[in-house]
Amino acid sequence: MQETQQHYFVYIFGDQPGSEVQIGIADNLQEQITNRKVDSPQNNNSYPGKRLVYYEHYDVESIALNRERQIRSGDKDSTFSLIASMNPNWLDLSDTL
Template sequence: MPYYTYILTSHRNGTLYIGVTNNISRRLDEHRTATTPGFTKRYGIKRLVYVETYDDVRLAIAREKTFKRWPRAWKLSLIEDQNPQWLDLFETINS
């Protein structure tokens, strides 16, 4: 079973959200439809801009924790390196 560590944003250089899940399609749908109250709903965070896949949930969780400890500039640089136009990767995940 794959596990995913991902970064969402409200817009380019906007508020970031880092998460981990075993069902990326379901989780993104929850964020995009704002069905669950919380941080992403409050700040309109819906755009998937970065994702990594793991076979081991422990590695995915460790990476999430690492990202959360990084300075914001490092996170922005990671996104810029992999997705310089800050495209919403939602369609690539669901195709």
């Protein structure tokens, strides 16, 4: 029997440089993207940003959790610099998965 490969994503959602961002971790990033983009009464979209502007992929959950904590512990400038290193135009990266 073959084990399935686990996937963990550290992500940042935002709208534009200088705007509020949300940093998180997910084992199903596509589901996070879909939930964020669907406007419905059941889906409370109170989170900032509908665009996936940054993500990192990990095979080990504990490493992904540590990376998320590291990004969260930084200031806004370091978060914006991180986004700019991968996505300087803050494009929606959801189609690149």
